[in-house]
Amino acid sequence: MAEIPPPKILIVDDETAQMKALCNTLKDHGYETVGYSSPKPALAELGKSEFDLLLSDLMMPEMNGIELLQAARKQSPDLVCIIMTGEGTIATAVEAMKSGALDYILKPFKLSAILPVLDRALAVRRLRLENVALSRRVEERTAELEAANKELEAFSYSVSHDLRAPLRHIGGFTQLLAQTEPSFSTQGKRYLDLITQAARQMEQLIADLLDFSRNSRIEMRQIPVDLQELVERILQDLQPEMAGRKIAWKRTPLPPAQGDPSLLRQVFSNLILNAVKYSRTREVAEIEIGCAGNAENEIVIFVRDNGVGFDMKYADKLFGVFQRLHGPDEFEGTGIGLANVRRIVARHGGRTWAEARLNEGATFFFTLKPAVLPVAAENGKI
Ligand SMILES: Nc1ncnc2c1ncn2[C@@H]1O[C@H](COP(=O)(O)OP(=O)(O)OP(=O)(O)O)[C@@H](O)[C@H]1O
Ligand SMILES: [Mg+2]
Numbered sequence: 525m526a527e528i529p530p531p532k533i534l535i536v537d538d539e540t541a542q543m544k545a546l547c548n549t550l551k552d553h554g555y556e557t558v559g560y561s562s563p564k565p566a567l568a569e570l571g572k573s574e575f576d577l578l579l580s581d582l583m584m585p586e587m588n589g590i591e592l593l594q595a596a597r598k599q600s601p602d603l604v605c606i607i608m609t610g611e612g613t614i615a616t617a618v619e620a621m622k623s624g625a626l627d628y629i630l631k632p633f634k635l636s637a638i639l640p641v642l643d644r645a646l647a648v649r650r651l652r653l654e655n656v657a658l659s660r661r662v663e664e665r666t667a668e669l670e671a672a673n674k675e676l677e678a679f680s681y682s683v684s685h686d687l688r689a690p691l692r693h694i695g696g697f698t699q700l701l702a703q704t705e706p707s708f709s710t711q712g713k714r715y716l717d718l719i720t721q722a723a724r725q726m727e728q729l730i731a732d733l734l735d736f737s738r739n740s741r742i743e744m745r746q747i748p749v750d751l752q753e754l755v756e757r758i759l760q761d762l763q764p765e766m767a768g769r770k771i772a773w774k775r776t777p778l779p780p781a782q783g784d785p786s787l788l789r790q791v792f793s794n795l796i797l798n799a800v801k802y803s804r805t806r807e808v809a810e811i812e813i814g815c816a817g818n819a820e821n822e823i824v825i826f827v828r829d830n831g832v833g834f835d836m837k838y839a840d841k842l843f844g845v846f847q848r849l850h851g852p853d854e855f856e857g858t859g860i861g862l863a864n865v866r867r868i869v870a871r872h873g874g875r876t877w878a879e880a881r882l883n884e885g886a887t888f889f890f891t892l893k894p895a896v897l898p899v900a901a902e903n904g905k906i
Contacts, residue, residue: 531646532574535559536566536592537581537608546579549635555642563587563595570599576649577642582609582616582628590620597624602656604649606641608633681737684730691730695723729846732860736845740867744784748895751778751792751825754785755813758793765800769809776814779823780895787868788892794861795827795888801855802886803831810885822874822891830885839878865890 533555537543540561547559558575560566563584570578578596582589593605607620607628617628626645629638702708702716755778781788796813803809810830817824834842834849841847843866848859866876869890880886 530554530556531576531642532556532558533577533579533642534566534570534575535579536561536563536584536589538562538584539581550642553635553639563592567592567595567599570596570603574600575603577645578603578605579642580605580607582607582620590616590623590625593620593625594623602649602652604645604652606645677737677741681734681741684733684737687730688727691723691726695720695727698723729858732858733845736860736864736867739787739790739864740871744787744871746782746784748780748897748899749783749785749788750780750899751788752780754789755792755796758789758796762793762796762800765797769800769804770807771800771803771809771811774810774812774814776812778813778815778825779818780899781823781892782895783872783892787871791865791868791890792827794865795890798861798888799827799829799831799886801831801857802833802850803829805832806830816889818894821893823894824889824891826887826889828885828887833880833882833884833886835882836880839880842878843876862888 533550535543535546535550535557536559537546538561543559543561547557550557558569560569563580563586566580578593580589580592584592587595589607589609593607596603596605605625607617607625608631609617609620609628610631614630617625617630620628626648627641629641698716698719702713702720708716755775759773792813796811799811800809803811812826812828814826814828815823816826832850838849842849843862845863846859847863848857850857862876865888869876869892872892874891874893876888876890878886878888
C-alpha cells in the first residue's frame with residue numbers, strides 16, 4: 525500500500541523566531557512544514573507546490589493574514605486556513621473566519637491547544653476533497669448513463685422503425701395472395717387472415733413503441749397548465765369511446781400545474797381511457813378525477829374507477845412497457861399506456877403509483893409540480 529505523505533503546512537509569521545520554532549515543533553509531530561516571515565514569498569511558494577493547510581499570523585506589515593488567506597485561496601481553493609492572533613484582535617479574527625479562515629488560535633498558545641485545531645482543519649480539508657471527488661464521479665456517471673440511455677433510445681427507435689417496412693410487405697403480400705390465388709382452401713384462407721391480423725397487431729405494437737420512444741425524446745415545455753380545462757377537453761374528445769355507457773362522473777377541482785400541456789394531456793387521456801375501459805363490465809361505472817394533495821411543491825392527482833381492478837402484487841409491473849393483466853379477448857390494448865404515463869410524469873419530476881383490489885376498482889395516482897405563475901390565456905392550450 526502506498527504510504528500517505530504527512531500533511532503539508534505553510535506557516536507565515538513576521539516574527540521569524542516564533543515561525544521557526546513552530547515549524548520545528550510541528551515537524552517533530554509528523555507534519556511537513558515550510559515557513560516564511562512575510563506573505564509574498566509564501567504566496568509564491570503556494571504557486572509552486574501544493575499545501576494542505578495555511579497557518580498565518582494576522583498582523584503583518586506588508587499584507588495582513590486576511591488578505592493573505594484570500595489571495596492563497598484564489599490560488600488554491602481547497603486549502604484550509606487558520607489564523608493566529610494576539611488576544612486584543614479577536615474581532616478581526618472573527619472577521620478572518622467570515623472571509624474563509626476555518627479557525628483561529630490565540631497567541632501565545634501551547635502545543636496541546638494547536639494540535640487538535642490542526643487535526644480538525646485537516647479533517648475538514650479531507651472531507652472537502654472527498655466531496656469534490658464524489659460530485660465529479662456522480663457527474664461522470666450521470667453523463668455516462670445519459671449517453672448510454674440516448675444510445676439505447678436511438679437503437680430502439682431505429683430498430684422499431686426498420687421493422688416496419690418488412691412487416692408492411694408481409695401484410696401487403698398476404699392480402700395480395702388471398703386476392704390473386706382463388707384456389708386456397710377455406711383452411712388456407714383462414715391462415716392468411718391470421719397472418720394479416722398478426723402483422724397488423726405487430727404494426728400497432730411498433731407504432732406504440734415509437735410513440736413511447738418519442739415521448740422521452742421530444743423537447744418538453746414547462747408552462748403553467750390549467751388541468752381543469754385540460755380534463756374538460758379530454759372528456760369531450762372521448763365522447764365516442766363512451767357511447768352507450770352509463771358513467772357517473774365525479775370531479776373535484778384540480779389546481780394548475782407546471783408542465784407540458786400536450787404530454788400532460790397524454791397522461792390524463794391514458795388514465796381516463798383505462799378507467800372507462802376497465803369499468804365497462806359495470807352497469808353504472810363510477811369514475812372520479814380529483815386532487816388528493818396540494819402542497820407547496822407537489823400536487824397529487826388521482827383517477828379512480830369502480831371497474832375490474834387488479835391484484836396489488838402487480839401494481840408496479842403495470843407501468844412497464846407491454847405489461848398487461850388482461851388478455852385481448854377481455855380488454856383490447858397493447859399495454860403501453862401506463863408506461864407512457866410513468867415516463868411523462870417522471871420527466872416532470874413526479875411519481876406514479878396505483879392502488880386497487882381485484883373486482884373492486886382501481887385508483888391511479890401521480891404527482892406534478894404546482895404552476896409557478898397563474899395560467900396565461902394562451903397557455904395550457906393543447
Ligand atoms: N383502471 C384500471 N383497472 C384495472 N386494470 C387496469 C387499469 N388500468 C390499467 N390496468 C391494467 O394495467 C395494464 C396496463 O395498462 P396500460 O394502460 O399500460 O395498457 P392497456 O390499457 O392494456 O393498453 P394501451 O396501451 O392501449 O393503454 C392493463 O392491461 C390492465 O391489465
Ligand atoms: Mg391503457
